[in-house]
Amino acid sequence: MAEDISQEVTELIANVIGKNASELKPDTNFWNDLGIDSIKAIEITVAIERRFKVRIRDEQIPKISTVGEAAEVVKQALEKKPK
Amino acid sequence: MAVVPRVVITGVGPLSSIGIGKEKFWKNILDKKTNIKLEEFSIDDEIWDKYYLHKLEDFDINSFGIEKDKLDDIAEWKEGEKIRDLEYLIASIKLALDDSKIDYRKEDNKIGLVLAHENLGLMPFGLKVSNISYELLIGKKQSEMSKKVFFEKLYKSFIKSGYDVQSFANLFHVARVFNVHEYSLFINNACASGLYAIEVASEIIKNRQAEKVVVAASDFPDIYKYVWFRDLGIYSKDGILRPFSSDANGFVFGDGGAAIVMENIESARKRGAEIYAEYLGGGFDLEGWKITVPQIGGKSYQGAIKKAFDHSGTGKEEIDLLCPHGVGSKPIDYYEANAITDTFGKNLKRPFITTFKPYVGHNLGSSALLETVILLLALRNNTVPPTLNSNNTDPRNNISLVQEKIETKLKTVMKITGAFAGFNSAAIFRKTN
Numbered sequence: 001m002a003e004d005i006s007q008e009v010t011e012l013i014a015n016v017i018g019k020n021a022s023e024l025k026p027d028t029n030f031w032n033d034l035g036i037d038s039i040k041a042i043e044i045t046v047a048i049e050r051r052f053k054v055r056i057r058d059e060q061i062p063k064i065s066t067v068g069e070a071a072e073v074v075k076q077a078l079e080k081k082p083k
Numbered sequence: 084m085a086v087v088p089r090v091v092i093t094g095v096g097p098l099s100s101i102g103i104g105k106e107k108f109w110k111n112i113l114d115k116k117t118n119i120k121l122e123e124f125s126i127d128d129e130i131w132d133k134y135y136l137h138k139l140e141d142f143d144i145n146s147f148g149i150e151k152d153k154l155d156d157i158a159e160w161k162e163g164e165k166i167r168d169l170e171y172l173i174a175s176i177k178l179a180l181d182d183s184k185i186d187y188r189k190e191d192n193k194i195g196l197v198l199a200h201e202n203l204g205l206m207p208f209g210l211k212v213s214n215i216s217y218e219l220l221i222g223k224k225q226s227e228m229s230k231k232v233f234f235e236k237l238y239k240s241f242i243k244s245g246y247d248v249q250s251f252a253n254l255f256h257v258a259r260v261f262n263v264h265e266y267s268l269f270i271n272n273a274c275a276s277g278l279y280a281i282e283v284a285s286e287i288i289k290n291r292q293a294e295k296v297v298v299a300a301s302d303f304p305d306i307y308k309y310v311w312f313r314d315l316g317i318y319s320k321d322g323i324l325r326p327f328s329s330d331a332n333g334f335v336f337g338d339g340g341a342a343i344v345m346e347n348i349e350s351a352r353k354r355g356a357e358i359y360a361e362y363l364g365g366g367f368d369l370e371g372w373k374i375t376v377p378q379i380g381g382k383s384y385q386g387a388i389k390k391a392f393d394h395s396g397t398g399k400e401e402i403d404l405l406c407p408h409g410v411g412s413k414p415i416d417y418y419e420a421n422a423i424t425d426t427f428g429k430n431l432k433r434p435f436i437t438t439f440k441p442y443v444g445h446n447l448g449s450s451a452l453l454e455t456v457i458l459l460l461a462l463r464n465n466t467v468p469p470t471l472n473s474n475n476t477d478p479r480n481n482i483s484l485v486q487e488k489i490e491t492k493l494k495t496v497m498k499i500t501g502a503f504a505g506f507n508s509a510a511i512f513r514k515t516n
Contacts, residue, residue, distance in 0.1 A: 058373045
């Protein structure tokens with residue numbers, strides 16, 4: 001389940017930035033490795049929220065700096081969701 | 084069926100880092116002047132932080148010709164504490180009323196009032212609570228005091244400032260200075276407050292609740308606001324606000340406020356008032372996604388602009404000049420640019436697009452109103468001031484900003500603002516015959 005989420009988040013990020021998911025690893029850095037800026041970070045947030053029906057807080061957005069961290073934020077948000 | 088009155092603007096009162104009153108203010112815009120200072124804020128002798136802002140200097144509330152007894156009443160209520168943004172509201176209203184040549188001194192002056200502000204009085208409140216709490220918690224008295232006594236002392240110490248954070252008291256103070264007895268309201272829609280206030284004022288006049296309504300807004304950009312924006316990572320470190328630019332690095336606050344007089348056109352014509360423009364209508368959409376981040380890819384802002392066209396019966400091709408929010412933060416500017424290009428098309432020569440924050444800074448809750456005043460002065464003078472610091476527009480924004488002053492016949496102008504919390508708004512003004 002957790003692995004599926006990580007994979008899905010990776011594919012979703014790859015899709016937003018126009019790269020192949022196989023190029024992205026959990027420790028791939030948003031800013032240094034992928035050139036993601038504040039605009040792309042928000043686009044990724046929008047895509048994640050739509051796909052997983054979760055809410056990411058405003059102040060979390062600039063703090064997510066790797067693909068793995070993005071997946072972790074999604075997992076935590078899903079755990080908080082009422083079953 | 085009763086005829087719905089048309090609503091016009093007959094007075095403006097800008098108060099900013101580059102001038103108090105419309106003459107000096109407009110001249111300095113044409114001369115591309117700014118007044119950016121590095122503000123240092125200290126607690127006792129320890130520097131908390133420094134930040135650049137467009138600073139309003141040489142401001143003295145006693146120099147505006149406002150009745151002294153009215154100002155003394157406020158000073159007495161405030162126990163001698165000067166609330167800078169409250170003084171800005173009062174001063175800008177006096178300027179606007181003088182400009183409109185309305186005599187407000189009569190009690191039966193038929194004036195209504197709409198004020199807009201984000202956090203009036205928050206700073207003195209916060210400082211007082213912090214200082215007193217520090218004294219009481221860390222000071223020597225701690226061991227001598229029960230919790231009940233501590234709470235009682237804390238309550239009594241800050242309660243007056245605490246009450247004043249509530250907006251109604253400030254509405255009362257300002258209304259009393261100008262003998263306002265008609266419909267009055269205090270609103271807060273973040274940076275879009277000015278446009279919401281204009282719309283509300285127009286409705287008040289159209290519903291014949293008042294003949295004239297003064298709309299005023301102000302903001303004193305204090306350390307609390309700076310720290311919030313700094314921690315969000317959207318405050319410029321070099322003090323240069325670059326709207327829609329590839330080099331944009333954040334907001335720079337602007338100190339000041341603005342007021343306008345809105346009036347039933349019949350009343351304005353009857354008294355021979357000079358009319359700046361008719362307010363044709365506005366559009367408002369609450370995106371409601373997040374407080375501090377716009378939903379890139381969303382269509383809320385486009386919706387607000389479309390509603391403004393629909394409500395005013397205006398076509399997009401009629402807009403001669405557009406003034407966006409242009410805050411100098413890349414994602415916010417990109418979001419706004421998308422709304423503009425979705426509406427008007429990409430990289431068009433018309434409407435002219437220019438932004439004013441590089442002149443006066445980001446005046447937060449008052450920014451939309453202050454920039455509307457500049458827009459109205461541009462309309463009256465058939466002159467489009469250029470956007471400063473804009474020679475490197477981010478190609479992703481696909482908009483062309485005015486680079487040099489343009490003198491051209493202007494008839495219909497539009498102000499748009501996409502504010503925190505997603506208060507997206509648009510307002511259209513047109514010269515009357």
